[in-house]
Structures are given as C-alpha cells and as structure tokens.
Amino acid sequence: MKTGWFEKKVKDFSSIGGYEKPELQQDSLKLDSNENYVIAKQFQTDIIQKARKNLDVREYPLGGVERLVQAISKFTKIPASMIGVGNGSDQIIDLILSNFGSKQTKVLTSNPTFGFFEERCKLYSIPLIAIPFSKYMKLDIKEFTKQSKNADILYLDSPNNPTGFQFTKNDLQKLVKSFDGLVIIDEAYGEFGKYSLAKQVKSQNNLVVIQTVSKSFGLAGLRLGYFLASKQFTEAFNQVLQYPYPLSTITIESGILALEKSHVMKDAIQVIKQERTRIIETLRKYKTFEVFDSEANFVLFDAHGSYQRIFTALSEQGISIRKLGKIGSHEGCLRVTIGTKEMNSKFLLAIRDLLR
Numbered sequence: 001m002k003t004g005w006f007e008k009k010v011k012d013f014s015s016i017g018g019y020e021k022p023e024l025q026q027d028s029l030k031l032d033s034n035e036n037y038v039i040a041k042q043f044q045t046d047i048i049q050k051a052r053k054n055l056d057v058r059e060y061p062l063g064g065v066e067r068l069v070q071a072i073s074k075f076t077k078i079p080a081s082m083i084g085v086g087n088g089s090d091q092i093i094d095l096i097l098s099n100f101g102s103k104q105t106k107v108l109t110s111n112p113t114f115g116f117f118e119e120r121c122k123l124y125s126i127p128l129i130a131i132p133f134s135k136y137m138k139l140d141i142k143e144f145t146k147q148s149k150n151a152d153i154l155y156l157d158s159p160n161n162p163t164g165f166q167f168t169k170n171d172l173q174k175l176v177k178s179f180d181g182l183v184i185i186d187e188a189y190g191e192f193g194k195y196s197l198a199k200q201v202k203s204q205n206n207l208v209v210i211q212t213v214s215k216s217f218g219l220a221g222l223r224l225g226y227f228l229a230s231k232q233f234t235e236a237f238n239q240v241l242q243y244p245y246p247l248s249t250i251t252i253e254s255g256i257l258a259l260e261k262s263h264v265m266k267d268a269i270q271v272i273k274q275e276r277t278r279i280i281e282t283l284r285k286y287k288t289f290e291v292f293d294s295e296a297n298f299v300l301f302d303a304h305g306s307y308q309r310i311f312t313a314l315s316e317q318g319i320s321i322r323k324l325g326k327i328g329s330h331e332g333c334l335r336v337t338i339g340t341k342e343m344n345s346k347f348l349l350a351i352r353d354l355l356r
C-alpha cells in the first residue's frame with residue numbers, strides 16, 4: 001500500500017465541500033429550512049408521549065419497521081411489499097446513489113436541484129446532465145425528453161427545491177413513462193403540490209417515488225422518509241441495501257401514530273397554501289422583487305442587487321431565510337419558508353419596513 005493514500009483521500013473529500021446547512025441562530029424566526037410550524041407543537045408532544053408506552057430501547061426494534069410499513073401502506077394505499085423506509089429521505093437518496101450510481105451512470109436532473117442530491121452525486125463522481133430553469137423559473141419538458149436518451153438515472157424533485165416548480169401531471173407522467181433507466185421522483189413537497197405520481201409505481205418497475213414526514217407532518221426531527229417502488233426493487237433495497245435497523249424505536253412508534261392523524265397534516269396543508277398565496281401576492285407588490293410561483297411550502301424571489309442587504313437586515317432582526325444568490329440569470333435569489341400566519345406577518349412587516 002502506498003503511503004499517503006489515506007491523507008490524499010481525506011483531502012479529496014474535503015475539497016467536495018458537502019451540503020451547506022443554514023447557520024444556527026438561537027431563537028430566530030426560522031424560515032430557512034422548509035420546516036412546518038403550522039402543525040402545533042402539541043401534535044408531536046401527544047404522539048411522543050403515547051409512543052413512550054410502546055418503547056423498550058434496550059431492544060433492537062425487531063418487527064418495528066414492518067409495522068410502520070403497514071401504517072404507510074394504509075396511508076398511501078400502496079401495498080406494503082412496495083414500501084421501504086429510511087433515516088430521512090436523505091438516506092434513501094444516498095443509498096440509491098451509492099449503489100446504483102457510478103462514473104459511468106449519467107443522471108438527468110434540473111439546475112438547480114435539491115442541494116444534498118447534487119452533493120451526493122459529486123461524492124460518488126456521478127456525472128450530471130442538468131437542465132437549467134428558464135428566466136421565469138420553469139423547466140422545459142422538451143429539453144428533458146431530448147436529454148433523457150443520454151441518461152441512465154432521472155432525478156426530479158417534484159415540486160423542486162428551491163424554485164417551487166412542478167411540471168404538469170401529464171408532462172411528468174409522459175417523461176417518466178418514456179424513460180427506461182432508473183427514475184427517482186422526490187416528493188418531499190408533494191403534499192403542497194398539485195398531484196403525486198405514487199400510484200404509477202404499480203405499473204412502472206423502474207420508478208421510485210420518495211416521500212417524507214419532515215415537511216407535510218412537521219416532523220423533520222424524527223428523520224423518517226419512505227419510498228414507493230416495484231416489489232423487486234423494494235425487496236432488494238430492504239434486504240440488501242438498507243441497514244438491518246435503519247430507524248430508532250422512537251421514530252418507528254411516533255411515525256405510526258402520526259400517520260394515523262393524517263387529518264392534522266391535511267388541515268395544515270390548506271393553511272400553508274393560503275399563506276403561500278398571501279406571501280406571493282404581498283411580495284409582488286414591491287417592484288424590487290421578482291417573485292416566482294410555487295407549489296411547495298416556500299417561495300423563491302429575486303431581490304436583485306438588494307438581496308445581501310435584505311438577508312442581513314432580516315437576520316439582524318432574528319428572521320432567518322435562505323440566501324441562494326445566483327440562479328441562472330437571477331442574481332439575488334432568496335427563499336422563504338411559509339410559516340404560521342403570525343410568522344409570515346412578521347416577515348412581511350419586516351420587509352415592508354426595509355423597503356420604506
């Protein structure tokens with residue numbers, strides 16, 4: 001073995017950079033990570049208290065994932081044999097990429113796409129064909145269809161993070177049907193959008209639809225994601241690729257209880273959609289901004305030359321949003337999560353005062 005190989009490898013990893021998390025600001029109005037505060041804290045308190053009764057953390061959670069999968073099956077109306085879970089959808093994405101991706105497998109996606117996905121492709125040296133968004137923050141379906149012939153994996157977050165864009169159902173269905181490699185549709189924000197492709201996994205063996213309780217159920221800290229796919233893929237993933245015990249007992253029991261209360265999630269989605277319209281309409285009144293449509297629980301806007309000033313001024317007032325900067329021809333993009341009515345009003349008032 002050559003000396004220095006380990007140091008070189010560590011240096012190579014360090015040069016990749018990795019996924020950039022937002023800065024931790026104590027007691028800030030947290031509108032930077034697409035979390036869901038519309039579901040009150042009481043929801044999780046009740047679930048976790050009830051879950052405690054079924055816990056024995058001296059044991060590995062043998063049979064636990066199987067019970068959770070039954071609950072997901074009831075919720076999604078997809079057979080249990082077509083469902084797998086992960087420590088957040090992040091882990092599902094990671095396992096798929098590390099096992100199916102290589103220097104030889106080209107991934108077709110958008111630019112921008114989900115940051116973690118892109119970072120993982122870099123880590124595994126998987127080449128990307130990334131179709132840029134137009135200046136109106138839309139994607140061109142024709143361009144995807146054209147490039148799909150050159151790719152082995154298609155990854156789309158639908159709706160997309162950070163733009164909030166979602167193809168029409170018809171367009172995405174057609175694209176997915178015509179692709180004969182591996183198709184990953186990441187529906188982390190699916191509940192805020194217009195449709196889901198979940199049912200399509202029943203008729204298409206190369207399709208994996210990923211969902212999560214992080215955004216819709218307001219349970220990001222639980223780290224619970226799941227996927228829907230063909231029986232063959234699911235069996236291989238669950239038996240061979242996934243760890244024997246990927247989720248903690250607390251996550252399993254709380255997840256089961258949360259899914260039984262999906263009406264709470266559905267009510268919150270209604271509020272978030274209404275608030276999304278209010279934020280978009282209010283921000284559009286300011287000439288300083290270009291505000292893009294969104295099918296997710298956040299809104300992207302270009303604040304042009306003022307973006308740095310706005311980001312810093314909000315931050316000084318304890319309001320944390322996401323600074324993205326340049327996206328295509330847009331120089332100063334900022335992304336704000338839709339919070340509770342109160343949080344959103346504070347954000348909008350702060351913006352009003354800044355632009356006075």
Ligand SMILES: Cc1ncc(COP(=O)(O)O)c(C=O)c1O
Pocket residue numbers: 033034087088089090091114157160161186188189211212213214220223224225
């Ligand atoms: C598009 C997309 N996919 C997946 C995730 C990760 O979700 P999870 O919390 O389930 O790991 C995120 C989180 O921001 C996301 O934006």
